[in-house]
Amino acid sequence: MNPARSTPSPHPSVPSPPHPQISHWITSLAIFILLHIGCLRGDLSVTQEPRLCAALKGQSALLGCGYTADGDEKVLRSVFYWALRDPGQDPTVIHPDPPPRYRERLGFVRASGGGGSSLRVGPLHLNDTATYYCYISFLVGEQSITQSGPGSQLFVYEPLVLTAQRDCMCNIQCETRVGNRSAVRIAWFRGGVPVQEEETARTSLDPGEGDAHRVVSRLTLFPLDSGSRVNYTCVLQHSEAGIIDWQEHIFHTAVPQHPVILYVLLLTSSICILILVVIFGLAKPSRCRCR
Structure with missing residues (x-):
């Protein structure tokens, strides 16, 4: 078989x-x-x-x-x-x-x-x-x-984001996200001159973002005189490449408006009162003496 x-x-x-x-x-x-x-x-x-x-x-x-x-x-x-x-x-x-x-x-x-x-x-x-x-x-x-x-x-890196408070003009903030935060810093310029007094805060992102880091810098503003105009610039500086990104914001305060109409009314009222006083003073009736 x-x-x-x-x-x-x-x-x-x-x-x-x-x-x-x-x-x-x-x-x-x-x-x-x-x-x-x-x-x-x-x-x-x-x-x-x-x-x-x-x-x-x-x-x-x-x-x-x-x-x-x-x-x-x-x-x-x-x-x-x-x-x-x-x-x-x-x-x-x-x-x-x-x-x-x-x-x-x-x-x-x-x-x-x-x-x-x-x-x-x-x-x-x-x-x-x-x-x-x-x-x-x-x-x-x-x-x-x-x-x-x-x-x-x-x-x-990500582009710099500059945020300014509109209600008080007391501070300004600039931030970005980078892959290596040890090589960069955020610096400030006021009218083209480096700002010496600044407060910089750097914090890492949550673990879900991998190796990315958030770099934040906050700058306290000095009081501005009325009618002044100041340009603030935040720059992202690399330790070897220099300035690689920047953002700017211009602060300006308005000149106080004088109450012109009120001044005109006050001046007109004073002139009218003076004219009335003169008219009534000249129009006094003469008194006759009785013998």
Whole structure:
């Protein structure tokens, strides 16, 4: 008796694709190994521009990367990688295999000459504030070289919001939200002159906002004379980039209106009374003396 044979399935089984998270880990591990192998010497140096980029939330930032070769050997291949690198930690690769929070927000632009590239990040989030490092893997002759650039700092912030009290003109407030509050401060100018006396309050946002921070500065106003006009400006200053945003507000007090009509009435009444007194004084009847 012949053993029963299993009937082959008309549709062969197709292996399911690996989980996206596992695929990202594998790719990141391969790139991490690539970044740490090769000869980290040679006459090639990686350049990055700009060194610091300050951009508003929702906009895009363009970070450039290139290299210079001092030797006579020709570069046969150059592969670009982008990563975030915190002190004491391994690099976190964001290109060519971006983590979930960067997906659909990164673009890679290769220069026409082939010697450089740019990474476009956008629309920007506040927690995109970081230092972005460009790695290039070179093939020079038969030698493999991997070099890292000096890094490009990206600082993301929200526009300054200036609020002034309309009822008392006693204080003015300026605030913003940033990804890293340690690098910025809010300063005040009165009529173009820096204000020395100011009260600045900085508080972190609730944990639901991630790494964002709220920076608030309140300035107490001096009493203004009548008819004066003073321009107050709050500026957002970065420790390295200088002034990156500003807002201004003009305070002016009206000149008190004199009661002209009342003055005219009082003057007219005084003249009328004087005229009446003169008329009645001249019209007094003369008295006859009887003998």
